[in-house]
Structure formats: C-alpha cells, structure tokens
Amino acid sequence: MESQNLTPSFSQLVAQPTDVDGLALLEALINDAVLAGASDIHVDALSKAYRVRLRIDGSLADASMVERIAGEQLIRAFEVGAQIDSATSRLALDGRMATEVNGVAQEIRVASAPGMMGKKITARILSSNAFGFDLSNIGLADASETVREALNAGNGLILVSAVLDRNR
Secondary structure (H helix, E strand, O other): OOOOOOOOOHHHHHHOOOOOOHHHHHHHHHHHHHHHOEEEEEEEEOOOEEEEEEEEOOEEEEEEEEEHHHHHHHHHHHHHHOOOOOOOOOOOEEEEEEEEEOOEEEEEEEEEEOOOOOOEEEEEEEEOOOOOOOHHHHOOOOOHHHHHHHHHOOOOOOOOOOOOOOOO
C-alpha cells in the first residue's frame, strides 16, 4: 500500500479562502520546490499580489500568484526562519535556515531586499545530497579523514592540483 503525502501543496494552501498560516505556506512551498527539483525560490511583490517563481534547470518558472496578505505572511515566515530582522525594511539582508524534506536535509540561504511594491525574497536551496559523491568516489579514499578535518577547520586552504597532460 502506497503512503500518501499528507502535507498539502503550496497551491492547495493558497487556494483556500481562509487565512493560512505563513509557516504552513513556507513549509509547503519549500516541499514543493524541492520535489520539483528547484534550485531557487523567488517571491516578488506586485501591486495587488505576490508572484512566486521557481528556478528549475536554470530558468525561472511561475509557480503561483499569492494574495497580498498571504504573500506578506510568507515573506515574514522566510525572515523568521532565516533569522532576518524584519524591522529593517530598507536594507537588503540575508540569513539561512535548515529543514528536511522526505528525510533529506536542506539548507536554505535567504536574501531579503526592499522593492517598489514591498519586500522580495530569493532563497537558494542547498540539498545535502546534491553532489552525489563521497570522497572515496573521487580518489581520496586513503586521505578522506585528513581531507574531512581540513574541510571542517574554521580557516585554512585546500590546494588541489593535478598532472597536466601535454596533449590537451
């Protein structure tokens, strides 16, 4: 028996006539974006609504139009989740938040900027398994512990070099 996703989609939440919680909108939007394979989420203020777009395979695609009140709640939820000071409305600010979609950790980098019609948000989705390789898969099996320590260090430099082929 297949398990059904009990989380409502973003478009289902936006279509509801009642007020929807901004956090529920945010969770549904991130879930839909990750499942669609989006790398970015853009929320732009228009005169009477907010436009939500997803960057999939390098191009922006319209995902939904959101009523003004729901859009403002969505912007606030992004700012709260990313620990951005929402009182500072004239400056471009950024932050980050972490979530999980289908058991996979996602880091979301959020940038908030003022616009003519209101704040706009750009969020970059960074999946923990986006690269799909391990150090052992790229020829660093013997040095993987040393490389991991260097990657986790607070400062420093990792220099990568290779033998150049004269025939290239």
